[in-house]
Amino acid sequence: MEDHTKIRLEKIEKISELGIECYPYEFDVRDNLSDIKKSYADFTREDLEERKIEVKTAGRIISIRKMGKSAFIHFFDGEEKLQIYIRKDKVDEKVFALFKLLDIADIIGVSGTLFKTQSAELTILISDLTFLSKSLHPLPEKWHGLQDKELRFRQRYLDLIVNESSRKIVKIRSEIIQNIRMFFYEKNYVEVETPMMHSLPGGAAAKPFVTHHNSLNIDLFLRIAPELYLKRLLVGGMSRVFEINRNFRNEGISIMHNPEFTMLEFYELYKDFNYYMSLTEELITMLNEKILGCNEIEFQDKKISMSIPFKRAKYMELISEKSGVPVEDLWDEKKLLKFIEGKFNEDDIPPTFGKMLDLMFDHYVEKHLVEPTFVTYYPKAISPLSKESRLDKRETERFELFIAGMEIANGFSELNDPVEQRKRFESQVKDREKGDDEAQVVDNDFLRALEHGMAPAAGEGIGIDRLVMLYTGAENIKEVILFPTLRPKE
RNA sequence: GGGCCGUUAGCUCAGUUGGCAGAGCACCGCCCUUUUAAGGCGGGUGUCACUGGUUCGAGCCCAGUACGGCUCACCA
DSSP: OOHHHHHHHHHHHHHHHTTOOSSOSOOOOOSOHHHHHHHHTTOOHHHHHHHOOEEEEEEEEEEEEEETTEEEEEEEOSSOEEEEEEEGGGSOHHHHHHHHTOOTTOEEEEEEEEEEOTTOOEEEEEEEEEEEEOOSSOOSOTTTOOOOHHHHHHTHHHHHHHOHHHHHHHHHHHHHHHHHHHHHHHTTOEEOOOOSEESSOOSSSSOOOEEEETTTTEEEEEOSOSHHHHHHHHHTTOOEEEEEEEEEOOSOOBTTBOSEEEEEEEEEETOOHHHHHHHHHHHHHHHIIIIISSSEEEETTEEEEOOSSOEEEEHHHHHHHHHOOOHHHHHOHHHHHHHHHHHSOGGGOOSSHHHHHHHHIIIIIGGGOOSOEEEEOOBGGGOTTBOBOSSOTTBBSEEEEEETTEEEEEEEEBOOOHHHHHHHHHHHHHHHHHTOTTSOOOOHHHHHHHHTOOOOEEEEEEEHHHHHHHHHTOSSGGGTSSSOOOOOOO
16 A cells, blocks of 8 residues: 555544544535635735634645644635635644644635735634545645646546646536537527437448347447437427537547547528528637637637638538649549549558548648638538538538638538438448448438428537637647546556 | 657656666655745655566666557548
8 A cells, every 4th residue: 555545544543533523424615715715805904804704615635834833724625725724722622633634635624714814815714624535645746736648537536636727628618518508599499319329320420339238139339420310300390409419439539539529419490501601600609709708719829710701612622722633523533533543552542432532631621721611512422411502413512610620510401302312321331332331321210200301401510529629729639528538547 | 550759756757878766746753823836854655567588787778568648540
């Protein structure tokens, strides 16, 4: 056993011997530290002297400065720090004996009177001390905090205790989600929850996790997207729905990817993708206002203007512009393949036309999309759930929003023709046969729903984790997910 | 999955040419009633990630393994 732990266990014994409960059941916190600071930080020493303001609060000890018969302690309630002062002549003997057995990281409750020290720091002069919980381990180092990323992710609680930047990310994430909910509630959207376990993986191009249900004796897939269920709700006449929930994709882990991630999806009947581009601008503008108070974000040393309207550019034209390949040649699978064969390794040559376009886009375009940009009119081959474009039969009414080189949103006019949808699924199956293991499968149950008639509709998904990265400047998705997926240790 | 890098005390980090394992904070003992990176005196608390190898001798060199970071690929 670690020495620190042994010593602290001995202290628990000694506290017990004083007749003090080491793990009590409750404590009446009358004032939290932020309220105390907010209310009294501006009072002068004389004001506080005169008014003798009593407070009762609790928190975790983060530093102790002992001076024989007195001591200063900083403690922390998850939100704010405050100093407390204990003097031997101002408390019971037992309280002072308890104080001597306290360690950094222990959790205590205190009652006392507010005053200001000679250096004008608001401080509680303790009259009573309640032991609330012992920590058997010391805190990480006091001014470097916890730096080791692996420890920060594995022991997030320590990270939260000592690193304010980590607490701030949690808070901003909560504010973003809360504001998104408000945004949709105010527009009369209904929040729903659809299955996390699907009998067919659908709604996106991705490899699923597989699990098994014992009593049904069937394999189930953790969902890769909620899309096909949300559209069943549109068939059911729910005209405005949204869901904020986890998706699971059995793919690589990187600074942009976690196997489980949070997705917002929303759908509205009688609207098209143009309307949703505007709605997205409205949503992002609202978030900028609420979270940052301005229409600019700072991301990895880059200032990015978020003012609307966002740029719009066609998918094929962007590829053409950055790669130098004429648009009509991009549409010609043979010419495109020839170009790719000349540029990429043999191993990297994609098996399908859609994958070739993806490769071109990712390689030539994506990283350049720093300013918010709607990439529009994705080809049909890579958009099996989107409605055909009114302008060009090869394209769909689909857009993706890119900010800071990250794909943030993906929306489209929803394909609602069941015959066409079946063809698209079948074309996906052909892609799968050619070696695209992320191509979708035919979902007959979903097709039956479409056959009952789905009104025209727009739909969109927004990756919440990446959105939080934008608003917090986090450079790794693990920073915005409290417990990112890591290989277990030991 | 590929490439590069890292892993030394509870934490943050040094460790030279292969020659007794180090510092600061934390911790332990003593002193100290307005300190705040409190201070003073004394104390090193360690499976140098793991397993082998080379060597008189390995934290250091070599091989492998584990975990992580960065990056490329796939993906949102």
